Amino acid sequence: MFTQRGNEVKDESKGMDTAEEKTSKAVDIYRDTWVRFLGYANEVGEAFRALVPVSLVWATYAVSTGYVTADAVDKGKKAAVAHGDNPGKTTRVAVAVVDTFVWQALASVIVPGFTINRVCAASLYMLSRTTKWPLPVRKWTTTAIGLTTIPFIITPIDRSVDFLLDSSLRKLYDDEAKHK
Numbered sequence: 576m577f578t579q580r581g582n583e584v585k586d587e588s589k590g591m592d593t594a595e596e597k598t599s600k601a602v603d604i605y606r607d608t609w610v611r612f613l614g615y616a617n618e619v620g621e622a623f624r625a626l627v628p629v630s631l632v633w634a635t636y637a638v639s640t641g642y643v644t645a646d647a648v649d650k651g652k653k654a655a656v657a658h659g660d661n662p663g664k665t666t667r668v669a670v671a672v673v674d675t676f677v678w679q680a681l682a683s684v685i686v687p688g689f690t691i692n693r694v695c696a697a698s699l700y701m702l703s704r705t706t707k708w709p710l711p712v713r714k715w716t717t718t719a720i721g722l723t724t725i726p727f728i729i730t731p732i733d734r735s736v737d738f739l740l741d742s743s744l745r746k747l748y749d750d751e752a753k754h755k
Contacts, residue, residue: 603649604649605642605645605646605649606646610642613638613639613641613642614639614642614643614646614679614683614684615639615683615687615725615729616635616636616638616639616642617632617635617636617638617639617684617687617688618687618688618691618721618725619635619722619725620632620633620634620635620636620688621635621688621691621692621695621721622691622695622718622720622721622722622724622725623718623721624692624695625695625699625714625717625718626714626715626718636684636688639683639684639688640680640684642679642683643676643679643680643683643684644676646675646676646679647672647673647675647676647679648672650671650672650674650675651668651669651671651672651675653671654667654668654670654671654672655668670748673744674740674744674745674748677740677744678736678737678740681736681739681740682732682733682736686732686735686736687725687728687729687732690724690728690732691721691724691725691728694720694721694724695717695718695720695721698716698717698720698721699713699714699717702716702717
């Protein structure tokens with residue numbers, strides 16, 4: 576069974592991390608290349624919200640959601656290949672897709688998008704209360720604060736989503752695996 580763990584996918588049927596197998600296997604386009612940054616498009620959109628039309632911000636969410644969906648489908652295909660014609664293949668593929676989609680949706684889109692949105696909203700509010708800077712300067716400063724925040728939130732959010740899923744949804748997967 577494939578499960579998401581931060582930036583790594585674990586193949587629990589083999590007990591090995593695919594990160595360790597990277598040297599002998601093909602590169603995972605969704606984790607090991609520039610394509611990974613498409614998952615962060617909505618955070619960039621949120622950082623620029625004060626400067627661009629809202630429709631452009633929503634377009635960045637479409638890019639991130641496309642990335643999440645493509646990664647989930649990819650992990651499902653990999654699980655299907657890994658399990659061949661073994662019993663329980665459909666369940667294991669479904670688990671791989673659901674786990675990857677839920678993890679990526681939370682860790683790449685929902686939580687960081689909300690976080691950057693609130694950081695930028697609070698920054699713009701605080702700058703309006705504490706400075707006499709013109710509005711365009713406050714908006715650009717807010718955008719800079721939002722962009723600067725992104726690298727600092729990634730790891731804590733990834734680990735928090737791991738903990739959340741390990742404490743909830745993944746318990747269902749583990750129970751399912753024990754019965755097979």
